Amino acid sequence: CETGSMPKIVVQSCIICMRYFSKHSGTASHCSSSGSKGFTLVELIVVITIMVAMMALAASMLRGGGRGQGLQSAVEMVDGMVQEARLDAMGKGTWSRLIIVSTPEDEARNMRTLGVMSKNTRTGKWHLVNRLQTLPAGFYISPTYSTLLEGSKKTKGKSAARSFASRDGQDTVNLPGNRMTDIYFIEFDEEGRMSQPNAPTRLVVVSGSAGNGKEEKPTPVVDGKPGLAGGIVIYPKGNISRLRTTEQVIPN
Numbered sequence: 001c002e003t004g005s006m007p008k009i010v011v012q013s014c015i016i017c018m019r020y021f022s023k024h025s026g027t028a029s030h031c032s033s034s035g036s037k038g039f040t041l042v043e044l045i046v047v048i049t050i051m052v053a054m055m056a057l058a059a060s061m062l063r064g065g066g067r068g069q070g071l072q073s074a075v076e077m078v079d080g081m082v083q084e085a086r087l088d089a090m091g092k093g094t095w096s097r098l099i100i101v102s103t104p105e106d107e108a109r110n111m112r113t114l115g116v117m118s119k120n121t122r123t124g125k126w127h128l129v130n131r132l133q134t135l136p137a138g139f140y141i142s143p144t145y146s147t148l149l150e151g152s153k154k155t156k157g158k159s160a161a162r163s164f165a166s167r168d169g170q171d172t173v174n175l176p177g178n179r180m181t182d183i184y185f186i187e188f189d190e191e192g193r194m195s196q197p198n199a200p201t202r203l204v205v206v207s208g209s210a211g212n213g214k215e216e217k218p219t220p221v222v223d224g225k226p227g228l229a230g231g232i233v234i235y236p237k238g239n240i241s242r243l244r245t246t247e248q249v250i251p252n
């Protein structure tokens with residue numbers, strides 16, 4: 001049977017137990033020489049135990065189903081924003097980027113905030129095409145299992161300013177509050193081809209937190225690897241495929 005139907009089956013089983021209990025509970029107090037027989041104490045305990053186990057199983061299934069739906073929504077959001085960046089580049093005849101905000105000092109937003117930036121062909125400057133979007137709570141894009149082009153490097157001096165190694169020198173995004181932050185990005189040219197990086201690129205969504213930039217915090221963890229993950233792969237020509245098996249998402 002399908003996973004989505006399992007909680008319904010559990011509930012129906014509980015209802016059957018309750019009806020059986022209700023049918024016989026009235027006779028329990030009238031056990032007499034007439035031969036009518038109700039539940040014994042042991043039978044009552046067994047029925048109640050079964051009902052509790054069924055309800056616990058249903059709750060567990062619902063929680064697992066919720067996480068699975070959250071992962072699906074997160075992967076679909078990433079897929080949709082990659083396509084938006086590509087179509088923006090083709091429609092405007094310029095370069096566009098899918099950006100992923102890297103804020104190690106803010107674990108709640110780190111590797112969870114995405115956007116699309118477009119390059120102005122006249123001024124050469126990059127600007128946000130739309131508002132930044134955030135993945136569903138409890139999911140992030142994993143730097144460990146994704147193929148990402150890091151956009152910037154911190155300076156070593158006392159200044160809080162940053163220097164950037166890319167050809168355009170604008171690998172930052174202005175967050176609300178006029179706070180500049182580093183980004184990862186995937187870039188498309190005016191024909192919708194992936195110009196950076198020019199190789200198949202994986203974006204893997206994982207349940208958990210990207211942490212403070214030093215160590216990711218996936219949940220759950222199975223055999224030392226993220227237990228709930230999905231993603232996409234983008235090819236140099238711009239076409240996109242889903243990562244569908246565990247081996248594709250989290251390779252050995």
